[in-house]
Amino acid sequence: MLDDTDRRLLRQLQADPTLSVADLSEATRIAPATCYKRLDRLHETGVIRATRSVINWAALGYTVEVSLRITLDKTQARAFDDFLAAARDIAEVLEIQTFLGRTDARLSLIARDLGHYQQIYRDRILALPHIADIEALMNVATIKDSPSLPI
Amino acid sequence: MMDLDTTDRALLRALQEDAGAKSATLGRRLGLSQPATWRRIKRLVEAGVIAGRRLDLDAGKLGFGVTVFLGVKLATKGRVSLEDFERAVSAIPEVQTVQHVLGLYDYRLRVTARDLADFERVLRRRIMTLPGVGNVEANVLLSEERRPGPL
Numbered sequence: 319m320l321d322d323t324d325r326r327l328l329r330q331l332q333a334d335p336t337l338s339v340a341d342l343s344e345a346t347r348i349a350p351a352t353c354y355k356r357l358d359r360l361h362e363t364g365v366i367r368a369t370r371s372v373i374n375w376a377a378l379g380y381t382v383e384v385s386l387r388i389t390l391d392k393t394q395a396r397a398f399d400d401f402l403a404a405a406r407d408i409a410e411v412l413e414i415q416t417f418l419g420r421t422d423a424r425l426s427l428i429a430r431d432l433g434h435y436q437q438i439y440r441d442r443i444l445a446l447p448h449i450a451d452i453e454a455l456m457n458v459a460t461i462k463d464s465p466s467l468p469i
Numbered sequence: 470m471m472d473l474d475t476t477d478r479a480l481l482r483a484l485q486e487d488a489g490a491k492s493a494t495l496g497r498r499l500g501l502s503q504p505a506t507w508r509r510i511k512r513l514v515e516a517g518v519i520a521g522r523r524l525d526l527d528a529g530k531l532g533f534g535v536t537v538f539l540g541v542k543l544a545t546k547g548r549v550s551l552e553d554f555e556r557a558v559s560a561i562p563e564v565q566t567v568q569h570v571l572g573l574y575d576y577r578l579r580v581t582a583r584d585l586a587d588f589e590r591v592l593r594r595r596i597m598t599l600p601g602v603g604n605v606e607a608n609v610l611l612s613e614e615r616r617p618g619p620l
Binding site for chain 1: 516
């Protein structure tokens, strides 16, 4: 479905999502009309879902980032559904993932400081349904964070 | 640190959905004039709250059907080996995220691959051969959702 022209456009756009069609056309040497047409189709077919603004939570005072790896009590039939629904209600949760492996689910959680983290952990996280075990990984530094795919 | 009012929060939520939304459109939705909306966005960018843009692609439609989260423990520690490891792991195109963490593991990696066979190739040839790499735990991603965060 995708050809080389699409890939070239996506590679440029991944590297810099702020590029205008004119910039893209210049960088890829693809005519502006073709760029428009291809980008439209990539949006229509859902290959490009959106271009999103990235929020720097540290600039809003959120200095603590913790990855919570959760094992659920799978003897409960609704363990995953109940857990996920309740996790969505915690505002400080940025990402929710489910896995095949030793860990069942993972929450990415931010907090203003360790005191705030402690409070969210005790009042909200430990109150989540069907948790059998929790492991916390405190983020020290993000070395690389790129949604880019090796297209 | 910047304090946000309710309008700023609504604006950030909208820009997380669509970074390219026109300030006139956003303004109409929030009951602001176009120049007032534009000024608020400019202030958020200048304060570093809006850190940039992220292209949200449907990885599956681009042929990347597998995402794996790896917990990596280093076998040998020391400043030099950490830097060597970080440089080498960040250079792998399939590795999207590298986080230095505190807890059960030393690093958390997010790896994308075409399928499980492709993932095995990346794991064996690129990850297991990294300098200092020790124990590795893999969890295959089944589902993922990103939340707007505390706005």
